[in-house]
Amino acid sequence: MSVPARPVPMFTDIDDVANRLAETGYLPDTATATAVFLADRLGKPLLVEGPAGVGKTDLAQSLARALGFPLSRLQCYEGLDETKALYEWKYGKQLLYTQILKEKIHELTEGAGTLEASLKKLGDFQDIFFSREFLEPRPILRAMEQKTGSVLLVDEIDKSDEEFEALLLEILSEYQVTIPEIGTIAAQVPPIVILTSNNVRELGDALKRRCLHLHIGFPEQAREQRIVRARVPDIGQHLLEQIVAFVDKVRAEKLRKPPSISETVDWARTLVLLHAEELDPRIVQDTLGVLLKRQSDIAEIVDKVDELLVEAVAPGV
Numbered sequence: 001m002s003v004p005a006r007p008v009p010m011f012t013d014i015d016d017v018a019n020r021l022a023e024t025g026y027l028p029d030t031a032t033a034t035a036v037f038l039a040d041r042l043g044k045p046l047l048v049e050g051p052a053g054v055g056k057t058d059l060a061q062s063l064a065r066a067l068g069f070p071l072s073r074l075q076c077y078e079g080l081d082e083t084k085a086l087y088e089w090k091y092g093k094q095l096l097y098t099q100i101l102k103e104k105i106h107e108l109t110e111g112a113g114t115l116e117a118s119l120k121k122l123g124d125f126q127d128i129f130f131s132r133e134f135l136e137p138r139p140i141l142r143a144m145e146q147k148t149g150s151v152l153l154v155d156e157i158d159k160s161d162e163e164f165e166a167l168l169l170e171i172l173s174e175y176q177v178t179i180p181e182i183g184t185i186a187a188q189v190p191p192i193v194i195l196t197s198n199n200v201r202e203l204g205d206a207l208k209r210r211c212l213h214l215h216i217g218f219p220e221q222a223r224e225q226r227i228v229r230a231r232v233p234d235i236g237q238h239l240l241e242q243i244v245a246f247v248d249k250v251r252a253e254k255l256r257k258p259p260s261i262s263e264t265v266d267w268a269r270t271l272v273l274l275h276a277e278e279l280d281p282r283i284v285q286d287t288l289g290v291l292l293k294r295q296s297d298i299a300e301i302v303d304k305v306d307e308l309l310v311e312a313v314a315p316g317v
Helices: 016-022 032-040 056-067 091-103 114-122 126-130 140-142 164-175 203-212 221-231 239-250 262-272 279-284 293-300 305-313
Strands: 048-050 071-075 087-089 134-139 151-155 174-181 183-186 192-197 210-216
Touching: 016 032, 016 056, 016 134, 032 048, 032 192, 032 210, 048 056, 056 071, 056 151, 056 192, 071 140, 126 210, 134 279, 140 151, 140 174, 140 183, 164 203, 221 239, 239 262, 239 305, 279 305, 293 305
Parallel strands: 048 192, 048 210, 071 151, 151 192
Antiparallel strands: 087 134, 174 183
Protein backbone atom coordinates (compact mmCIF):
# COMPACT_ATOMS: atom_id res chain seq x y z
CA MET A 1 0.00 0.00 0.00
CA SER A 2 1.41 3.41 -0.93
CA VAL A 3 1.75 6.13 1.68
CA PRO A 4 -0.98 8.80 1.23
CA ALA A 5 0.49 12.13 0.22
CA ARG A 6 -0.09 15.42 1.99
CA PRO A 7 -2.52 17.61 0.03
CA VAL A 8 0.11 20.34 -0.44
CA PRO A 9 3.69 20.86 0.77
CA MET A 10 3.86 22.70 4.06
CA PHE A 11 6.84 24.88 3.09
CA THR A 12 7.81 26.59 -0.16
CA ASP A 13 11.56 26.37 0.40
CA ILE A 14 14.28 26.14 3.06
CA ASP A 15 14.14 29.85 3.82
CA ASP A 16 10.41 29.52 4.45
CA VAL A 17 11.14 26.84 7.06
CA ALA A 18 13.75 29.02 8.77
CA ASN A 19 11.55 32.11 8.78
CA ARG A 20 8.41 30.40 10.07
CA LEU A 21 10.31 28.59 12.82
CA ALA A 22 12.01 31.86 13.77
CA GLU A 23 8.57 33.44 14.19
CA THR A 24 7.90 30.91 16.97
CA GLY A 25 11.19 31.75 18.69
CA TYR A 26 13.11 28.73 17.38
CA LEU A 27 16.20 29.80 15.41
CA PRO A 28 17.33 26.88 13.23
CA ASP A 29 20.66 26.61 11.45
CA THR A 30 20.72 25.79 7.74
CA ALA A 31 21.11 22.04 8.33
CA THR A 32 18.02 21.94 10.56
CA ALA A 33 15.88 24.00 8.19
CA THR A 34 16.99 21.81 5.27
CA ALA A 35 16.16 18.58 7.13
CA VAL A 36 12.66 19.82 8.02
CA PHE A 37 12.06 20.92 4.42
CA LEU A 38 13.10 17.51 3.07
CA ALA A 39 11.04 15.63 5.67
CA ASP A 40 8.00 17.57 4.49
CA ARG A 41 8.62 17.12 0.77
CA LEU A 42 9.73 13.47 0.92
CA GLY A 43 7.15 12.41 3.50
CA LYS A 44 9.82 10.77 5.68
CA PRO A 45 10.18 10.77 9.46
CA LEU A 46 13.03 12.92 10.77
CA LEU A 47 15.31 11.31 13.36
CA VAL A 48 16.96 14.05 15.43
CA GLU A 49 19.95 13.02 17.55
CA GLY A 50 22.22 14.97 19.86
CA PRO A 51 22.95 15.66 23.52
CA ALA A 52 20.15 16.51 25.92
CA GLY A 53 19.04 20.11 25.93
CA VAL A 54 20.00 21.22 22.42
CA GLY A 55 16.43 21.79 21.23
CA LYS A 56 15.37 18.46 19.71
CA THR A 57 11.97 18.37 21.39
CA ASP A 58 11.58 22.12 20.97
CA LEU A 59 12.01 21.67 17.21
CA ALA A 60 8.88 19.49 17.01
CA GLN A 61 6.91 21.80 19.29
CA SER A 62 7.95 24.88 17.30
CA LEU A 63 7.18 23.13 14.02
CA ALA A 64 3.63 22.42 15.21
CA ARG A 65 3.19 26.06 16.20
CA ALA A 66 4.64 27.30 12.90
CA LEU A 67 2.18 25.17 10.91
CA GLY A 68 -0.80 25.61 13.22
CA PHE A 69 -0.98 21.82 13.60
CA PRO A 70 -1.86 19.87 16.73
CA LEU A 71 1.16 18.24 18.37
CA SER A 72 0.81 14.61 19.39
CA ARG A 73 3.65 13.65 21.74
CA LEU A 74 4.65 10.12 22.67
CA GLN A 75 7.21 10.00 25.49
CA CYS A 76 9.13 6.75 25.19
CA TYR A 77 10.31 4.59 28.08
CA GLU A 78 11.31 1.00 28.72
CA GLY A 79 8.27 -1.28 28.51
CA LEU A 80 6.23 1.05 26.29
CA ASP A 81 3.68 -0.97 24.32
CA GLU A 82 0.95 -0.41 21.76
CA THR A 83 -1.76 0.24 24.37
CA LYS A 84 0.04 3.45 25.36
CA ALA A 85 1.27 4.36 21.88
CA LEU A 86 -1.58 3.36 19.55
CA TYR A 87 -4.89 2.74 21.28
CA GLU A 88 -6.66 1.06 24.15
CA TRP A 89 -10.25 0.20 24.87
CA LYS A 90 -12.38 2.33 27.19
CA TYR A 91 -12.79 -0.40 29.77
CA GLY A 92 -14.82 1.75 32.14
CA LYS A 93 -17.33 2.55 29.44
CA GLN A 94 -17.47 -1.10 28.38
CA LEU A 95 -18.14 -2.12 31.98
CA LEU A 96 -20.93 0.43 32.28
CA TYR A 97 -22.59 -0.82 29.11
CA THR A 98 -22.20 -4.40 30.30
CA GLN A 99 -24.10 -3.51 33.45
CA ILE A 100 -26.84 -1.84 31.42
CA LEU A 101 -27.04 -4.91 29.17
CA LYS A 102 -27.29 -7.15 32.22
CA GLU A 103 -30.18 -5.12 33.61
CA LYS A 104 -32.01 -5.17 30.26
CA ILE A 105 -31.31 -8.79 29.39
CA HIS A 106 -34.91 -9.90 29.82
CA GLU A 107 -36.17 -7.17 27.50
CA LEU A 108 -33.48 -7.94 24.92
CA THR A 109 -34.26 -11.66 24.78
CA GLU A 110 -38.02 -11.25 24.84
CA GLY A 111 -39.67 -13.24 22.09
CA ALA A 112 -36.73 -15.64 21.64
CA GLY A 113 -38.18 -19.10 21.85
CA THR A 114 -34.93 -21.02 22.17
CA LEU A 115 -31.54 -20.66 23.85
CA GLU A 116 -29.93 -20.37 20.44
CA ALA A 117 -32.21 -17.50 19.48
CA SER A 118 -31.50 -15.75 22.78
CA LEU A 119 -27.74 -16.06 22.31
CA LYS A 120 -28.04 -14.71 18.79
CA LYS A 121 -29.90 -11.64 20.00
CA LEU A 122 -27.27 -10.99 22.67
CA GLY A 123 -24.48 -11.65 20.19
CA ASP A 124 -25.69 -8.75 18.09
CA PHE A 125 -24.53 -6.45 20.91
CA GLN A 126 -21.05 -7.98 21.17
CA ASP A 127 -19.58 -5.92 18.33
CA ILE A 128 -20.76 -2.71 19.96
CA PHE A 129 -18.29 -3.16 22.81
CA PHE A 130 -15.36 -3.24 20.35
CA SER A 131 -16.51 -0.47 18.03
CA ARG A 132 -14.91 2.90 17.33
CA GLU A 133 -17.09 4.44 20.04
CA PHE A 134 -15.22 2.46 22.71
CA LEU A 135 -11.74 3.07 21.28
CA GLU A 136 -9.37 5.48 23.05
CA PRO A 137 -6.72 6.73 20.57
CA ARG A 138 -3.22 7.25 21.90
CA PRO A 139 -0.58 9.61 20.42
CA ILE A 140 0.25 7.75 17.19
CA LEU A 141 -3.33 6.95 16.21
CA ARG A 142 -4.47 10.41 17.31
CA ALA A 143 -1.88 12.02 15.02
CA MET A 144 -2.92 9.89 12.04
CA GLU A 145 -6.60 10.72 12.50
CA GLN A 146 -6.09 14.48 12.14
CA LYS A 147 -7.84 15.53 8.93
CA THR A 148 -5.70 18.59 8.19
CA GLY A 149 -2.31 17.25 9.32
CA SER A 150 -0.37 17.08 12.56
CA VAL A 151 3.10 16.81 14.04
CA LEU A 152 3.88 13.50 15.76
CA LEU A 153 6.75 13.71 18.25
CA VAL A 154 8.20 10.36 19.30
CA ASP A 155 10.43 11.63 22.08
CA GLU A 156 13.52 9.72 23.23
CA ILE A 157 12.90 6.69 21.04
CA ASP A 158 16.21 5.27 22.29
CA LYS A 159 14.63 4.69 25.72
CA SER A 160 12.06 2.25 24.31
CA ASP A 161 12.58 -1.47 23.70
CA GLU A 162 13.61 -2.94 20.38
CA GLU A 163 10.16 -4.55 20.11
CA PHE A 164 8.49 -1.17 20.16
CA GLU A 165 10.99 0.15 17.64
CA ALA A 166 9.95 -2.67 15.29
CA LEU A 167 6.26 -1.84 15.83
CA LEU A 168 6.93 1.82 15.08
CA LEU A 169 8.82 0.92 11.93
CA GLU A 170 5.85 -1.09 10.68
CA ILE A 171 3.43 1.76 11.34
CA LEU A 172 5.61 4.44 9.72
CA SER A 173 6.13 2.36 6.59
CA GLU A 174 2.51 2.90 5.51
CA TYR A 175 1.04 5.24 8.14
CA GLN A 176 -1.70 2.86 9.12
CA VAL A 177 -2.78 0.89 12.18
CA THR A 178 -4.57 -2.46 12.13
CA ILE A 179 -7.01 -3.07 14.98
CA PRO A 180 -8.24 -6.69 14.92
CA GLU A 181 -11.77 -5.86 16.11
CA ILE A 182 -12.25 -2.92 13.73
CA GLY A 183 -9.86 -3.27 10.79
CA THR A 184 -7.22 -1.01 9.30
CA ILE A 185 -7.19 2.71 10.03
CA ALA A 186 -5.02 4.63 7.57
CA ALA A 187 -3.86 8.22 7.97
CA GLN A 188 -6.00 10.66 6.04
CA VAL A 189 -3.03 13.03 5.96
CA PRO A 190 0.35 11.58 7.06
CA PRO A 191 1.70 13.47 10.05
CA ILE A 192 5.10 15.12 10.05
CA VAL A 193 7.04 12.75 12.30
CA ILE A 194 9.93 13.84 14.49
CA LEU A 195 11.81 11.17 16.45
CA THR A 196 14.39 12.27 19.02
CA SER A 197 17.26 10.29 20.51
CA ASN A 198 19.88 11.00 23.17
CA ASN A 199 21.82 7.89 22.09
CA VAL A 200 21.00 5.89 25.22
CA ARG A 201 21.14 2.85 22.95
CA GLU A 202 21.94 2.27 19.30
CA LEU A 203 18.84 2.30 17.11
CA GLY A 204 18.25 -0.41 14.53
CA ASP A 205 19.44 0.07 10.97
CA ALA A 206 15.94 -0.56 9.58
CA LEU A 207 14.48 2.39 11.49
CA LYS A 208 17.40 4.62 10.54
CA ARG A 209 16.95 3.75 6.87
CA ARG A 210 13.30 4.75 7.07
CA CYS A 211 14.18 8.18 8.46
CA LEU A 212 16.06 11.27 7.45
CA HIS A 213 18.83 12.04 9.93
CA LEU A 214 19.71 15.27 11.70
CA HIS A 215 22.28 15.82 14.43
CA ILE A 216 21.88 18.90 16.59
CA GLY A 217 24.83 19.88 18.75
CA PHE A 218 25.44 22.84 21.00
CA PRO A 219 25.35 26.02 18.91
CA GLU A 220 28.26 28.32 18.22
CA GLN A 221 28.35 31.41 20.38
CA ALA A 222 26.88 33.83 17.82
CA ARG A 223 23.82 31.63 17.28
CA GLU A 224 23.34 30.97 20.99
CA GLN A 225 23.40 34.72 21.57
CA ARG A 226 20.57 35.06 19.04
CA ILE A 227 18.62 32.30 20.78
CA VAL A 228 19.02 33.86 24.22
CA ARG A 229 18.20 37.31 22.84
CA ALA A 230 14.96 35.92 21.35
CA ARG A 231 13.94 34.46 24.74
CA VAL A 232 15.31 37.24 26.97
CA PRO A 233 14.86 40.41 24.91
CA ASP A 234 15.68 42.84 27.72
CA ILE A 235 19.18 41.49 28.42
CA GLY A 236 22.13 43.82 27.89
CA GLN A 237 24.48 42.95 25.05
CA HIS A 238 27.61 42.98 27.25
CA LEU A 239 26.07 40.58 29.76
CA LEU A 240 24.71 38.40 26.97
CA GLU A 241 28.13 37.99 25.39
CA GLN A 242 29.71 37.12 28.75
CA ILE A 243 27.02 34.57 29.62
CA VAL A 244 27.30 32.72 26.32
CA ALA A 245 31.10 32.77 26.39
CA PHE A 246 31.17 31.47 29.97
CA VAL A 247 28.69 28.69 29.21
CA ASP A 248 30.80 27.68 26.21
CA LYS A 249 33.84 27.32 28.51
CA VAL A 250 31.82 25.34 31.07
CA ARG A 251 30.67 22.88 28.39
CA ALA A 252 34.29 22.16 27.55
CA GLU A 253 34.89 20.86 31.08
CA LYS A 254 34.42 17.21 32.08
CA LEU A 255 30.83 17.30 33.30
CA ARG A 256 28.17 14.61 33.60
CA LYS A 257 25.53 17.00 32.28
CA PRO A 258 26.77 20.08 30.38
CA PRO A 259 24.37 23.03 30.52
CA SER A 260 21.69 22.96 27.84
CA ILE A 261 20.48 25.89 25.76
CA SER A 262 17.36 26.14 27.92
CA GLU A 263 19.57 26.35 31.01
CA THR A 264 21.57 29.15 29.39
CA VAL A 265 18.28 30.97 28.83
CA ASP A 266 17.19 30.36 32.44
CA TRP A 267 20.53 31.65 33.72
CA ALA A 268 20.23 34.75 31.56
CA ARG A 269 16.73 35.41 32.95
CA THR A 270 18.06 34.91 36.48
CA LEU A 271 20.89 37.40 36.04
CA VAL A 272 18.55 39.98 34.49
CA LEU A 273 16.19 39.49 37.44
CA LEU A 274 19.13 40.15 39.78
CA HIS A 275 19.97 43.34 37.84
CA ALA A 276 23.43 42.04 36.89
CA GLU A 277 25.21 44.08 34.24
CA GLU A 278 28.21 41.77 33.93
CA LEU A 279 29.51 38.53 35.34
CA ASP A 280 31.63 38.47 38.47
CA PRO A 281 32.83 35.48 40.50
CA ARG A 282 30.38 35.97 43.36
CA ILE A 283 27.20 36.17 41.28
CA VAL A 284 28.32 33.23 39.15
CA GLN A 285 28.93 31.07 42.21
CA ASP A 286 25.64 32.15 43.81
CA THR A 287 23.62 31.23 40.71
CA LEU A 288 25.56 28.21 39.46
CA GLY A 289 22.70 25.94 40.47
CA VAL A 290 20.56 27.49 37.75
CA LEU A 291 23.10 26.52 35.09
CA LEU A 292 24.21 23.12 36.43
CA LYS A 293 21.82 20.55 37.88
CA ARG A 294 24.22 17.96 39.33
CA GLN A 295 26.13 18.61 42.53
CA SER A 296 29.20 16.83 41.16
CA ASP A 297 29.22 19.22 38.20
CA ILE A 298 28.80 22.25 40.44
CA ALA A 299 31.72 21.04 42.59
CA GLU A 300 33.79 20.61 39.43
CA ILE A 301 33.17 24.19 38.29
CA VAL A 302 32.88 26.23 41.47
CA ASP A 303 36.63 26.36 42.11
CA LYS A 304 37.32 27.20 38.46
CA VAL A 305 34.94 30.14 38.19
CA ASP A 306 37.69 32.79 38.31
CA GLU A 307 39.76 31.00 35.67
CA LEU A 308 36.80 30.38 33.36
CA LEU A 309 35.60 33.95 33.70
CA VAL A 310 39.02 35.28 32.67
CA GLU A 311 39.02 33.00 29.63
CA ALA A 312 35.45 33.90 28.73
CA VAL A 313 35.88 37.66 28.80
CA ALA A 314 39.41 37.76 27.37
CA PRO A 315 39.64 39.64 24.04
CA GLY A 316 39.38 37.36 21.03
CA VAL A 317 38.03 34.40 23.02
